[in-house]
Amino acid sequence: MPWKVIETAATPNPNAMKYVLDRPISDKPISFFSPAAGKEHPLAGPLLAIQGVTSILMVNDFVTINRDPSAAWKTITPAVKKVLSTLAV
Secondary structure, three states, X not given: OOOOEEEEEEOOOOOEEEEEEOOOOEEEEEEEOOHHHHOOOOOHHHHHOOOOEEEEEXXXXXXXXXXXXXXXXXXXXXXXXXXXXXXXX
């Protein structure tokens, strides 16, 4: 069953955004610090394939996305929502 993003929250780091989901995504923290590290994971791979995404953290009911400073949240956020709403892991 896919996830729905119910809230997008800025973090103290301008290059990180927290996406709060409608249900848990992971019981324990799972981090991927590069696209290569997450390429085999069914959810991390597509998220890290988004242009500008550099790393992710998944835990409880949220995903934190880190971006390259030159990438814009206005293009990353719709892509993150699309991946989360279409994949079921």
